[in-house]
Amino acid sequence: xxxFLIIMVLxxxxxxxxxxxxxxxxxxxxxxxxxxxxxxxxxxxxxxxxFGMLSDMPLLWRQIFFISIAVVALVALIVMQRKxxxxxxxxxxxxxxxxxxxVGNVIDRVRDGSVVDFLDVYIGKYHWPAFNVxxxxxxxxxxxxxxxxVFEGDGKQEEKLE
Numbered sequence: 001x002x003x004f005l006i007i008m009v010l011x012x013x014x015x016x017x018x019x020x021x022x023x024x025x026x027x028x029x030x031x032x033x034x035x036x037x038x039x040x041x042x043x044x045x046x047x048x049x050x051f052g053m054l055s056d057m058p059l060l061w062r063q064i065f066f067i068s069i070a071v072v073a074l075v076a077l078i079v080m081q082r083k084x085x086x087x088x089x090x091x092x093x094x095x096x097x098x099x100x101x102x103v104g105n106v107i108d109r110v111r112d113g114s115v116v117d118f119l120d121v122y123i124g125k126y127h128w129p130a131f132n133v134x135x136x137x138x139x140x141x142x143x144x145x146x147x148x149x150v151f152e153g154d155g156k157q158e159e160k161l162e
Contacts, residue, residue, distance in 0.1 A: 019116040019118070022041070027043065041119070047114040066109045088148065091145070094142070097137040101135060
């Protein structure tokens with residue numbers, strides 16, 4: 001459980017420090033090219049969920065919704081960590097990335113009513129929606145978790161057949 005909490009805190013700290021740097025060095029909608037034709041730093045605010053969903057809801061309802069979802073998710077992650085983290089350290093890594101990302105974005109929502117996004121990946125004129133370190137932590141954690149499920153699931157099915 002200590003590893004889980006340490007990794008989760010590192011994700012939150014990395015997320016919040018990167019957002020603080022953006023807030024101190026960029027004006028809203030300001031953009032700097034990092035890799036031409038592929039990657040910019042662009043300061044945006046997202047008051048909704050992924051891809052701006054729910055952004056038209058009143059602030060109080062959005063905050064209640066997102067905080068409630070984060071609390072439920074964190075409880076589920078802790079329960080999963082207690083079982084799965086003992087079996088495989090990769091589960092600890094995956095679940096702590098997801099938890100750290102959730103906490104990082106909830107901090108923004110409680111403090112500002114929106115999330116700071118700034119990582120802008122694109123090819124030509126086609127842009128992926130801007131995201132942040134917390135979003136990356138969630139995506140990487142979910143990817144690791146799903147890969148573990150796929151590869152461990154195959155082994156468990158073979159064991160049952162034998």
